[in-house]
Structure formats: C-alpha cells, structure tokens
Amino acid sequence: MIQQNAEYYAMMIRAALAISLFLLAGAWRVAAAEPYAVIPKQIIYPGETVEAHMLEMVKVTNRNVRRDFASSMDQVEGMIAKRTLLPGRVVPVSSVREPYTVERGSVVTMVFSQNGLMITAPGSPLKNxxxxxxxxxxxxxxxxxxxxxxxxxxxxxVAAQ
Known part of the structure; x- marks a missing residue:
C-alpha cells in the first residue's frame, strides 16, 4: 500500500512538473512574441526628413534581422536620414539623426549673459x-x-572666456 501511494505521488509530481513546463513554455512564447519594426514605403534619401506617410509598421518574422532597428514610429518620425533607407528594409536607429537646430554658415544670435549684463550679437556657426x-x-x-x-x-x- 505504501509503495502504491509513493508511486501515485511520484506520478502526480511528474504530471504537475510536465504541466508546469508546458505552461512555462507557452508563457515564454508569449513573452518572445514577434516584435514590430518600422520600414519605409519609399526610398528615403540622406538629408531628407522622415515623415509618417513614408513609413509603415510590420511584424519581424526573420530572426536574423539586425537588432538595432526602430520598433516604433516615434524613433524615426521627424528625424533626418543619414543614409539611404530602402523600402521593405528595417530602419536602423543609427541611420537617422535629430534635425540641426543651427546650421553652419547661417546667421544666429549669440547671447552673453553674466551678472545682469546681457550682450547679443550676430554670429555664424562654424559647424552644424x-x-x-x-x-x-x-x-x-x-x-x-x-x-x-x-x-x-x-x-x-556664449561661454565666458
């Protein structure tokens, strides 16, 4: 009788372990759901501003795709392309940049402020x-x-010199 109870409990433990592993494997699949990626609908050239109508979101099904791709529109929209972005290809985050606030050769206002004194003058940035x-x-x-x-x-x- 004791031997039968021991075998019964061992069988129940194995069944519980199998069910736990099955559920755990299912949870892993849910956690590792296919990510989404941003891809261009058209060719986007270097220096061009990336706009929402140029992009679409797709599921990533290729496990060998590079991992630094943009996974949301916010990462790419409004940015400037640093290189040519091709339709149907994921957009690497490193291939876009923030728009320049000041551009080389333009005229901007330089401001020096210290101890209540404020001086402004026109200046020309030497780089973007x-x-x-x-x-x-x-x-x-x-x-x-x-x-x-x-x-x-x-x-x-302007910094104090």
Whole structure:
C-alpha cells in the first residue's frame, strides 16, 4: 500500500512538473512574441526628413534581422536620414539623426549673459549643431571666434572666456 501511494505521488509530481513546463513554455512564447519594426514605403534619401506617410509598421518574422532597428514610429518620425533607407528594409536607429537646430554658415544670435549684463550679437556657426552641442561661432561684425552652447530657441549662449 505504501509503495502504491509513493508511486501515485511520484506520478502526480511528474504530471504537475510536465504541466508546469508546458505552461512555462507557452508563457515564454508569449513573452518572445514577434516584435514590430518600422520600414519605409519609399526610398528615403540622406538629408531628407522622415515623415509618417513614408513609413509603415510590420511584424519581424526573420530572426536574423539586425537588432538595432526602430520598433516604433516615434524613433524615426521627424528625424533626418543619414543614409539611404530602402523600402521593405528595417530602419536602423543609427541611420537617422535629430534635425540641426543651427546650421553652419547661417546667421544666429549669440547671447552673453553674466551678472545682469546681457550682450547679443550676430554670429555664424562654424559647424552644424543640435540643442546642447558646444560649438565655435564667428562674430559676424568683428570676426572674433567664440564658443557656446546651442539653445532650443536657435541662439547660442556664449561661454565666458
């Protein structure tokens, strides 16, 4: 009788273990559901702004696809293409960049502010920059080179030298 009970409990434990493994495998499949990727509907050339109508979302079925692809429209929409993006191919996050806030050669306002004193002057950035970049700027009136931080409003806050 004891032997039969032991065999019965062993069988029940094996059945419970099999059911647990089955459920766990099913949960893993749900957790590892196919991701979505952003792909272009048309050719997008370098320097072109990526717009929503140019893109679509698709399920990724190829397990060998590169892993740094954009998985949501927010990662790509409004960005600038750094290289040609082809239709039907995933968009690597590294192939797009933020739009420049200031562009090399344009005229921007340089702002110097310290102890209540504020001085503004027209300047020309020596390179492209996005918000937060520290770049060199040439004063249009005097030709003096200064460095400053690109601000969100397109001005350059000049650093004290």
């Amino acid at each position: 920059g996005t918000v937060g970049d520290f770049i060199r700027v040439r004063n249009v009136n005097t030709g003096v080179m200064v460095s400053g931080t690109v601000m969100a409003d397109g001005t350059i806050r």
